[in-house]
Amino acid sequence: MEPILEISHLSITFTQYERGIHKRELPVIKDLSLQIEPGQIVAAVGASGSGKSLLAHSILGILPYNSRMSGTLKYDGRPLTQERAEALRGREIMLIPQGVTYLDPLMKIGPQIRKGKRDAGIRERCRAALKRYGLKEEIEEQYPFEISGGMARRVLIASAVTESPRLIIADEPTPGLDKKAAGKILGHFRELAEEGAGILFITHDLELALTIADRVAVFYAGETIEEADASDFKDVEKLRHPFTKALWYAMPEHGFHPIPGSQPYPGTMAKGCPFARQCRKCTILCREADQISLKPYRGGLVRCLYPGKEEAK
Ligand SMILES: Nc1ncnc2c1ncn2[C@@H]1O[C@H](COP(=O)(O)OP(=O)(O)O)[C@@H](O)[C@H]1O
Ligand SMILES: [Mg+2]
Structure with a gap:
């Protein structure tokens, strides 16, 4: 199937001024590629600061x-x-933002969801969307401060699905929700995918991602380091990148093994693999390579010079 969204070699840098004079380019996302097909849920999984919201x-x-x-x-x-x-955002492409602060505190919920649309069906569609997320229509007359955080989350999601969207970008849509509430929201994503939408589900929680995703793109320091089928995570040997394997071992059901060290701060890695300092299999080449590209490997994609390699050289 033709992808609905195709991201190729995306890089994002910030211009910063040090002490007001020296201009510096700070790379935050580096050479990121990702595809989403209609009906597919692709999870982008990465730690805080890895560039997910910027994506x-x-x-x-x-x-x-x-x-x-x-x-x-x-x-x-x-x-x-x-x-x-x-032209497309708010119509075909919808964002479910990371923070509930995206709601306008001075505007009632109803008009916020309707986004200024006045066509005949909008009130009906708005009500149907609220109902779908367990919200009563009275909420349309309330202001954001009058509702709980959990309700505000559901309002954001209802707002995103009022007009059958074709692409939904959900940026950590379930923070602070317990497993059951999160599962319910993710269940709705599956329904929307079955109706044909493509969904990018952004999360730091691999375990949660695997409950719903078809494909998983693993981010590390602003790069996609692996793209795998969700089913590959059933067997660690199917995974390709040492960081993805480390994430697998860090999952509670696989023993909660911590990953040593931390993700490098953006801009501090001039060259080499960003995971090199933490990788048991790292070689001099891993530290010195100018560019390590994302390559197909055993049915997925991986950005590693020695994918699947078991022992250090
Ligand atoms: N406006 C900005 N100026 C400079 N740096 C920024 C800006 N916005 C985000 N960043 C940096 O980009 C990195 C990635 O941010 P973000 O995409 O929000 O990460 P995530 O959503 O994965 O936690 C962070 O290190 C953050 O500090
Ligand atoms: Mg974020």
């Missing part, structure tokens, strides 16, 4: 003014330009 914002065309982007984004086979992103 979401680049798709919606809402990157901060001091950022620069390179690479290509295609939606429905055609370049997703800034103009197209603006």
Whole structure:
């Protein structure tokens, strides 16, 4: 199937001024590629600070003014330009934002969900969407401060699905929700995918991602280091990158083994593999390589010079 979203070699840098004079480019996302097909749920999994929200914002065309982007984004086979992103967001491409602060505190819930639309069916669709997430229609007359955080989350999701969206970008949509509540929301994502939407599910929680995703893209320090079928995670030997394997061993059901060290801060890795300092299999080449590209390997993609390699050289 043709992908609905195709991200190729996306890089995002920020311009920073040190002590107000020295200009510095800070790379945050480096050479990131990802595809989503209609009906597919792709999870982007990475620790905090790995560039997940920036990825979401680049798709919606809402990157901060001091950022620069390179690479290509295609939606429905055609370049997703800034103009197209603006025309499509809120209609075909919906963001479920990371924070409930995205709700306007001064506006009642109903008008926020309707987003200024006044066509005949909008009130019905709005009500149906609220009902789907267990919210009564009275909530339309309330202000955000009058509802709980959990309800605000559901309002954001209802708001995103009022007009049958074709692409949903869900940026950590279930923080602070217990497993049951999170599972319910993810169940709705599956329904939306079955109706044909493509879904990018952004999360730091691999375990949660695996309950729903078809494909998983693992992020590390702004790079996709592996893309795998969710089913590959049933057997650690099917996984390709040492970091993905480390994530697997860190899952509670696989013994909770901590990953030594931490993700490098963006901009501090001039070359080499970002996981090199923490990798038992690291060689001099891993530290010195100018660019390690994402390559097909055993049915997935991996950015490693020695994928699947078991012992250090
Ligand atoms: N406007 C900005 N200026 C400079 N750096 C930024 C800006 N926005 C985000 N960053 C940096 O980019 C990195 C990735 O941010 P983000 O995409 O929010 O990560 P995540 O959502 O994975 O936690 C972080 O290190 C953050 O500090
Ligand atoms: Mg984020």
